[in-house]
Amino acid sequence: MHLIAVGINHHTAPVSVREKAAFAPEKLTEALHDVTRQVAGEAAILSTCNRTELYCGLENGDGEPVIEWLCEYHRLRRADIRPYVYEHPDQAAVKHAFRVAAGLDSLVLGEPQILGQMKEAFAAAHKVGATGKILNRLFQQTFAVAKQVRTDTAIGASPVSVASATVMLAKRIFTDLSEQTVLLIGAGDTIELCARHLAEQHVGHVIVANRTVERARLLADPFGAEAISLAELPARLADADIVISSTASPLPILGKGAVESALKARRHRPMFMVDIAVPRDIEPEVGDLSDVYLYTVDDLKDVVQENMQSREAAAREAERIIEVKVVDFWQWVRSLDAVPTIRALRETTEALRDAEVRRARRRLARGDDPEAVLEQLARALTNKFTHAPTDALKRADHDGNDALLDAARRLFNLNDD
Structure with missing residues (x-):
């Protein structure tokens, strides 16, 4: 049995490519059944705003069938995606999994959110019977290595994340957030982190919009925020000085027309918008409007670099831990x-x-x-x-x-x- 990790991420592909290869949560079970039926004995799929990765157990070490499957599943032309795809075989796949879980491959070095996302990806694959001896052991070891890195190094000492970077960028545009109204679209972990960071900055007013008002209210209440449904967005968009969106919607939620209407109602007072979602929640054409400052997750790269120096030494320590653990894991694989x-x-x-x-x-x-x-x-x-x-x-x-x-x-x- 061989291991292979195949994927694209923020290092190799722009958001316009990543969004085409993303797996919607409601399609994950179907995809896992399909990939294990066609090309892999075992499989797990990790799909976030920054990466889409497949971890597979194969009889041979060739990752091409997995790449072919990814293209066919998403109806992508191979030539359009192949330049952005990486593949890590065997020990390299183990090392990649360990590095991803430890936050060493993230947009924000050492960010903890990816570990939870990997746990969810493994749980989903295990639940439908897509994993076996190799991947079960790989992910268990991956989580243990990530925990050791967190415990033995200062990789998570500085409060840096995509959410915090978003709020930092907002502070650059609006020096005093206490007078601003923020519209948060979605109710997942990233939006919750944004709400937390905004509360620390004493933002003036927060509105949480979600497909279900009940879920929005669960997130909004602890922060004294207002909860609305997505259906109310057109009527409330003009209230927002800052819009931060992160949902799992396969289609854009905000189009150019809706934002133009909001700007007219605001008498063209500028709006700051951050689209963290992949696929994107806000149509790219919105960025062409003269009174809108639209940023995607890729635009956050420059911001997050500023708080990274304290994590670089810790990252080197983490790499040494990972090197040892990769050897240990591969010795177990060879013993099989x-x-x-x-x-x-x-x-x-x-x-x-x-x-x-x-x-x-x-x-x-x-x-x-x-x-x-x-x-x-x-x-x-x-x-x-x-x-x-x-x-x-x-x-x-x-x-x-x-x-x-x-x-x-x-x-x-x-x-x-």
Whole structure:
């Protein structure tokens, strides 16, 4: 069994490409069934705003069938996506998984949110039976490594995340957030983090819009915010000085026309908009409007770099931890190759033993001397157990196969005498 990690992320592909390869949550089960039926023995899919990755257990180490499946599933032309795709085989796949979970491959170095997303991805795959021995062990080890990195290094010491970077950018445009109204679209983890950071900045008023008002209210109430439904967006958009959106919608929620109407109602007072979602929630054309400052998740890269210096030394420590853990994991994977041989050896020796024990019992039942029966049993077992190895060693000696002779000495713990 081989491991392969195939994907695209914010390092290799712009948001316009990533959104085409993203998996909607409601389609994940279908996709897992499809990929395990067509190309992989085991599979897990990680799909976030910054990356889409498939972790697969395959009979061979070729990742091309996985890439082909990804293109076919999303109806993408191979030429359009292949330049952005990376593939990590075997040990490289293990290292990549460890680095991703530890936040070393994130837009924000060391951000903790990706670990929760990986746990959700594994839980979804495990629930539908898409994982097996290899991926179960890989993800369990991945979570343990991420925990050790958090415990043993200062990778998470500085409060830096996509959410905090979004609020930092808002502060650059509006020096005093206490007089601004913020519209948060969505009710997931990223929006909740944004709400938390905004509360710390004593923002003037927060409106949380979600498909279901009940879910919006659950997020809004702890922060004293207002909850509305997505259906109310056209009527309330003009109230917002700042719009931050992060939903799982496959289609844009805010179009150019709706924003133009809001700007007219605001008498063209500027609006600051951040679209963290992949696929995007806000039509790109909105950025062409003269009174709108629209940023996507890719635009946050420059902002997040400012608070990263304190994490760089911790990241180097984390890389050393990961290198050791990759070797440990791969030794376990390689040990699986010996399992069929060990099982066959045990089954063969047990069959020989059972045959000789039955023969000895028949002799005892006839009244033969027990001492003689035991001696014969011991001789027979010794001869049967050593017959095949002895023949193989004689042939190895005749053929000059020193490697097999040395292996036999190690295998049976024989000294030079």
